[in-house]
Amino acid sequence: MSGGTVFDIMKYSVHDGPGIRTTVFLKGCPLSCHWCHNPESQLPGPRVMFYPERCIGCGVCAGVCPNGVLLPLAGAGENHPAAGLDKCTGCGRCAAVCHAGAREMAGREMTAAEVVREIERDVVFYDQSGGGVTFSGGEPLMQPDFLMALLAGCRDREIHTAVDTCGFAPRDQLLEISKLTDLFLYDLKMMNDRRHRQLGQTYTLPDLRPPDNEKIKTIADRLYSTGVRLLTY
Amino acid sequence: MNQRVAKLRQQSLDTVPRITTERAELITDFYRSAGAHSVPVLRAMAFQHLMEKKAIYIGPGELIVGERGPEPKASPTYPELCCHSLQDLDILDSREKISFAVDHEAKRVYREQIIPFWQGRSMRDIIFSQMDDRWQAAYQAGVFTEFMEQRAPGHTVLGDKIYRLGMLDFIADIDAALAGLNYLDDPIAYDKREELRAMRICARAIITFAERHADLARAMAQAEPDPERKGELERISAVCLRVPAHAPSTFWEALQYYWFVHLGVITELNTWDAFNPGRLDQHLYPFYRRGIEVGSLTREQARELLQCFWIKFNNQPAPPKVGVTAEESGTYTDFANINSGGLRPDGADGVNEVTYLVLDVIDEMRLLQPSSNIQLSKKNPDRFLKRALRIVRQGWGQPSIFNADIIVQELVRQGKTVADARCGGASGCVEVGAFGKESYILTGYLNLVKILEITLHNGIDPCTGERLGIETGDPRSFSSFEDLLVAFKKQLQYFVDIKVQGNNIIERLYATRMPAPFLSLLIDDCIARGIDYNAGGARYDSTYIQGVGLGSLTDCMSAIRHHVFDQSNLTMEQLLAVLGQDFSGSEKVRQLLLNKTHRYGNDDDYADGIMQQLFDAYYDAVNGRPNTRGGVYRINLLPTTCHVYFGAVTGATPDGRKAGQPLSEGISPVQGADRRSPTAVISSAAKMDHLRTGGTLLNQKFTPQVLEGEDGIDKLAHLVRSYFKLDGHHIQFNVVSAATLRAAQAEPEKYRDLIVRVAGYSDYFCDLGRALQDEIIGRTEHRTF
Numbered sequence A: 001m002s003g004g005t006v007f008d009i010m011k012y013s014v015h016d017g018p019g020i021r022t023t024v025f026l027k028g029c030p031l032s033c034h035w036c037h038n039p040e041s042q043l044p045g046p047r048v049m050f051y052p053e054r055c056i057g058c059g060v061c062a063g064v065c066p067n068g069v070l071l072p073l074a075g076a077g078e079n080h081p082a083a084g085l086d087k088c089t090g091c092g093r094c095a096a097v098c099h100a101g102a103r104e105m106a107g108r109e110m111t112a113a114e115v116v117r118e119i120e121r122d123v124v125f126y127d128q129s130g131g132g133v134t135f136s137g138g139e140p141l142m143q144p145d146f147l148m149a150l151l152a153g154c155r156d157r158e159i160h161t162a163v164d165t166c167g168f169a170p171r172d173q174l175l176e177i178s179k180l181t182d183l184f185l186y187d188l189k190m191m192n193d194r195r196h197r198q199l200g201q202t203y204t205l206p207d208l209r210p211p212d213n214e215k216i217k218t219i220a221d222r223l224y225s226t227g228v229r230l231l232t233y
Numbered sequence B: 001m002n003q004r005v006a007k008l009r010q011q012s013l014d015t016v017p018r019i020t021t022e023r024a025e026l027i028t029d030f031y032r033s034a035g036a037h038s039v040p041v042l043r044a045m046a047f048q049h050l051m052e053k054k055a056i057y058i059g060p061g062e063l064i065v066g067e068r069g070p071e072p073k074a075s076p077t078y079p080e081l082c083c084h085s086l087q088d089l090d091i092l093d094s095r096e097k098i099s100f101a102v103d104h105e106a107k108r109v110y111r112e113q114i115i116p117f118w119q120g121r122s123m124r125d126i127i128f129s130q131m132d133d134r135w136q137a138a139y140q141a142g143v144f145t146e147f148m149e150q151r152a153p154g155h156t157v158l159g160d161k162i163y164r165l166g167m168l169d170f171i172a173d174i175d176a177a178l179a180g181l182n183y184l185d186d187p188i189a190y191d192k193r194e195e196l197r198a199m200r201i202c203a204r205a206i207i208t209f210a211e212r213h214a215d216l217a218r219a220m221a222q223a224e225p226d227p228e229r230k231g232e233l234e235r236i237s238a239v240c241l242r243v244p245a246h247a248p249s250t251f252w253e254a255l256q257y258y259w260f261v262h263l264g265v266i267t268e269l270n271t272w273d274a275f276n277p278g279r280l281d282q283h284l285y286p287f288y289r290r291g292i293e294v295g296s297l298t299r300e301q302a303r304e305l306l307q308c309f310w311i312k313f314n315n316q317p318a319p320p321k322v323g324v325t326a327e328e329s330g331t332y333t334d335f336a337n338i339n340s341g342g343l344r345p346d347g348a349d350g351v352n353e354v355t356y357l358v359l360d361v362i363d364e365m366r367l368l369q370p371s372s373n374i375q376l377s378k379k380n381p382d383r384f385l386k387r388a389l390r391i392v393r394q395g396w397g398q399p400s401i402f403n404a405d406i407i408v409q410e411l412v413r414q415g416k417t418v419a420d421a422r423c424g425g426a427s428g429c430v431e432v433g434a435f436g437k438e439s440y441i442l443t444g445y446l447n448l449v450k451i452l453e454i455t456l457h458n459g460i461d462p463c464t465g466e467r468l469g470i471e472t473g474d475p476r477s478f479s480s481f482e483d484l485l486v487a488f489k490k491q492l493q494y495f496v497d498i499k500v501q502g503n504n505i506i507e508r509l510y511a512t513r514m515p516a517p518f519l520s521l522l523i524d525d526c527i528a529r530g531i532d533y534n535a536g537g538a539r540y541d542s543t544y545i546q547g548v549g550l551g552s553l554t555d556c557m558s559a560i561r562h563h564v565f566d567q568s569n570l571t572m573e574q575l576l577a578v579l580g581q582d583f584s585g586s587e588k589v590r591q592l593l594l595n596k597t598h599r600y601g602n603d604d605d606y607a608d609g610i611m612q613q614l615f616d617a618y619y620d621a622v623n624g625r626p627n628t629r630g631g632v633y634r635i636n637l638l639p640t641t642c643h644v645y646f647g648a649v650t651g652a653t654p655d656g657r658k659a660g661q662p663l664s665e666g667i668s669p670v671q672g673a674d675r676r677s678p679t680a681v682i683s684s685a686a687k688m689d690h691l692r693t694g695g696t697l698l699n700q701k702f703t704p705q706v707l708e709g710e711d712g713i714d715k716l717a718h719l720v721r722s723y724f725k726l727d728g729h730h731i732q733f734n735v736v737s738a739a740t741l742r743a744a745q746a747e748p749e750k751y752r753d754l755i756v757r758v759a760g761y762s763d764y765f766c767d768l769g770r771a772l773q774d775e776i777i778g779r780t781e782h783r784t785f
């Protein structure tokens, strides 16, 4: 099975589709919407997160950083994550030595098998509630092979799946994935293209154009005609 | 609620608990001039004296009548069990939390009459004088507590028999049993005779007590100018003449009968975990249905009567506790816990119209007492669960939720018949019993974490330097986690043995000196056997030791296994040194232990596997050992407020907990250690074999946002059902944000009516000690995202 980068796995997720769900946040997003509630998930690789309220100021992290970007953090306060992190390669050494859990890696390389094993742990809750797993992001379609492997693994285990997407992906890929997905949570960010461009501001991957809502609607219609359930919001 | 109920409820809430010396004086009078009778007969005559002489109270507007003291919230004392000293009375009067007003006159009575007569003769004095040095040392150090040192064995719940039989019927049964005694072949025929005679006196006495209420109500009716109230008083008088002498014929009579019986039980002795009516909805349903059918009762009248009945419970604060008992159970709540729903004796869905009425009453009354729970079977409709969860969502902690199907299995595993098991349920906090047929005595809490602390010091209590346990080896010489586990098991067995030996003596002290003939009347098969409840007369007899701190113990063991043995992050020597300093100067190590340990409550098999081993160790140390009443010892896992007391006497621990901090409560994870999700907590907790316990307690805390809307209720319902599919025993919820609790700490005046779930019961947040408040705030708060 292939692997990919997972930003987080949240259990007892109750707003991402029917029943009790596990939401798997895959890293990477082609958009960078200003309202995004987990901007850390936008970048494709693992990133280090800093929780200032847990930091005891021991300074151990600074000692292990190969890029020497980190200063001791005592009193760094809320603003610290921005300071010096541009040089961070996401190697994770600081998080490994931080006993306080103030540095943690956002995003882990995981195999599909590992992720599916984690998803499977809550099967009793899905069975009881008609729930399952929701793949979200970032934009889960940024890691298409990984996503396909995850969906296939879930289907093998009779676990209901949903993909929470902005639809910003090649049409064929979407159709391919639709075959393995029980439900699409289609996130139409803004139906007005110009407004979307204004608010979306910058795009992580320059070679992709901002989403064309007409196209997305067309794809949605196509998906709908294949029998996939769609929820838009 | 109507005006009458609102007034009575407010009165109950506003009245300050006070000590009344009424009972103490009457009992002392009686024993001063007591004749040369057998012990059971003396106890029965003392009960009779109380029933004949105590003041009768019928308050304005009341429909259900009778008080334990001379008026609502006047709490009697039981000097034959625990004779309070003048200093105790001062403490009760002046302590900040759970205080009782003690007036000058009460102190005078105690000084002049009660103390001179009872000092040195109370059960408390006798028990402490009978315990050996090892018991005393372990007790003082906080290794365990002792329930019976100032309260009598209780812990039973009434079955259905009072709804079928009156006291006169019981008297007929007793007479038949007396006539059948065989003095030739039965070596204990004499003992049986005395016990049966005692029961007979008690049955008569409770009838007298009811008749005195009937007389007063009639006299009040005659003087009453308001024709409506006059009619009510006449009705009260008629009801009290009928019950408990005869079986009840109406809804009202059924409630009043139970209430007299309740008062009898809690007046005879100060039993633990106040008796309760158990499956009230099922008991009342036939009366309800008949009343509605013949037009003598409306749903609104039934509601009003139930509400009046509820207020009666709230009028009886748990009698004043002192010393360690006050620490382990610091609350006015006396744990009467009414069960709704569940199964019928034939195994069918037990939810009926009265069930929903009871849920409405719980919702409207919002009283600490009685406590309430639902018994949820897979056969019960979702409507029932959701109705209960809508009450839970309001955030005052009631009702708690039990797995009715698993309770049946737990009871059957213990040897009860299926029918008896289905009539059982949960009482106190979470304890299972066969209602009406079992004596299931809780004997005290066991501090599992303290035992580990002692193990880590080769038998020495590091808090005092005293040798408390046995030598199980210097842990610095242990080469594997298994070595530690073996040592811990030996130490555990040693302390459990001390506790069991003490219990066996205490059980016999109660059996021989403090029988409970009135309670015995009510519990099968005491009459048939001619044996007292306290001596093994009940059909089933269990003795429990309640384990405390399993979550903390698991995390401690997991930390040692991971950091000392698996990863060699630090040596045992270093660990012990850091603990000895209470982590001062070693915050980094503390953080390592706190954050980089596999911890229980995260569906992490490493930690949960250790929990299972420790659970087995505890089970093996206790379960199945014979008690003195023909039954056996069993385990359950609940703390009341004891996890705070036990934490206070336990030094720094390998899970990163600082000295003196509370332990984990029930089977909940350590406060804040469960970082994943409510489903992960449930999965972890479900890895324990609940079927081998007599009750486990799981607390979950949610922010109100999680449960918003119908969707929030649906998902919570699924969460509960999922836990129960996994054989979980009990779950309860706090729905309140830490921010609200902190605000209540800062400005208690504004939050006087804020109620939270503590352990197996709810309490006013502002009545809790600071340590307990902090502990509740520290519990993981599951949010939505």
Ligand code: SF4
Binding pocket: A054, A055, A056, A057, A058, A059, A060, A061, A062, A072, A073, A074, A097, A098, A099, A100, A101, A102, A103
């Ligand atoms: S290692 Fe962790 S606790 Fe220490 S300074 Fe760095 S972030 Fe803070």
Ligand code: SF4
Binding pocket: A048, A064, A065, A066, A067, A068, A069, A070, A087, A088, A089, A090, A091, A092, A093, A094, A095
């Ligand atoms: S992840 Fe690696 S590069 Fe980034 S801050 Fe931590 S140690 Fe430095």
